[in-house]
Amino acid sequence: MLDVSPLWPADLDHIRLDTPSPRALARFYEQAMGMASAALGDGSYLVHGRQRRLVIGVGTARANPYNAFALADRAQLDGYRRFVAARGVALEPAPTPLFEDDAFAARDPDGRLAVFGCPKPGFADVTPAEGPAAPLPGRLQHVVVASARFPDIMAFYRDALGFLVSDIVHTGKADGPPGDTNVCFLRANLEHHSFAAFRAPAAASDHHAYETTGWGDLKLWADHFATLAVPLWWGPGRHGAGNNLFFMVRDPDGNNLEISAELEHLARGQPGKPWPAGGRAINLWGTVWNRDVAAP
Ligand SMILES: [Fe+2]
Incomplete structure (x- = not known):
């Protein structure tokens, strides 16, 4: 396992979600997440707001064809491209219009693209968002996938792409030997995870998350969702892995959105923790959302 990586530092910049009706889903993000929409000319929309942006495209509901990570500068990107290519990964053109032309992508074992590049400055200046949620803090911070090929996904993001492992969850009991790893949290900066995978x-x-400035922001977001009759379906709670406060809502397609605060920081070489089965890694306060039907 790496304790240094040329991917460090990289931040989740945007994700793409597909839907049969991009305009309708974009409208949800405008109202619920305080974002503005811009048509990208191919039927897709950029929805963007305060420290948050997504591409909403035409496709199967809940498909997540790519997740895009921004590196610090071109020199880092060049070195990182060599690192990934040296691990035998086939590099593909970046599908996003939001990154400069030298961005590239790598296809994970489930067919999803991980995209790496430097943001195009022009896209930061589109029409400002309006409405009650526009000023609420909520930085797009992590994205999570579920996979039936979980060991392959974990190995790909860790070994081929160079994400650092923070915490893992395994299927063993607290007083017994560790079982199979079935959740893995990965990072490319100080924040506990910008990507994670669940065995399923x-x-x-699985979900994507917006990091806020503190517990009080969760109240502001929950009150805002209440005005739109968007119910909290999980939480509030505190994840054990990452130690963040959270709740979740769903968009009309069923995509899970997490509002988060107090996400743990880990230094570059700092090891994470293994968590036993039992659910405390997932929620210290209450009910557990278990994605792994094979887990005891
Ligand atoms: Fe999360």
Whole structure:
């Protein structure tokens, strides 16, 4: 396992979600997440707001064809491209219009693209968002996938792409030997995770998260969602892995959005923790969302 990586530092910049009706889903993000929409000319929309942006494209509901990570500068990107290519990964053109032309992508074992590049400055200046949620803090911070090929996904993001492992969850009991790893949290900067994977019966997008400035922001967001009759379906709670406060809501397609605060920081070489089965890694306060039907 790496304790240094040329991917460091990299931040989640944007994700793409597909839907049969991009305009309708974009409208949800405008109202619920305080974002503005811009048509990208191919039927897709950029939805963007305060420290948050997504591409909403035409496709199967809940598909997540790519997740895009921004590196610090071109020199880092060049070195990182060599690092990934040296691990035998086939590099593909970046599908996003939001990064400069030298961005590239790598296809994970479930067919999803991980995209790496430097943001194009022009896209930061589109029409400002309006509405009650526009000023609320919520930086797009992590994205999570579920996979039936979990060991392959974990190995790909760790070994081929150079994400550092923070905490893992395994299927063993606290007083027994560790079992199979079934959740892995990975990072490319000080924040505990910008990507994570859960073992699950089928490949799927799991959730994406917006990091706020503190517990009080969760109240502001929950009150805002209440005005739109968008219910909290999980939480509030505190994840054991990452130690962040959270709740989750769903968009009309069923994509899970997490509002988060107090996400743990880990230094570059700092090891994470292994968590036993039992659910405390997932929620210290209450109910657990278990994605792994095979887990005891
Ligand atoms: Fe999360």
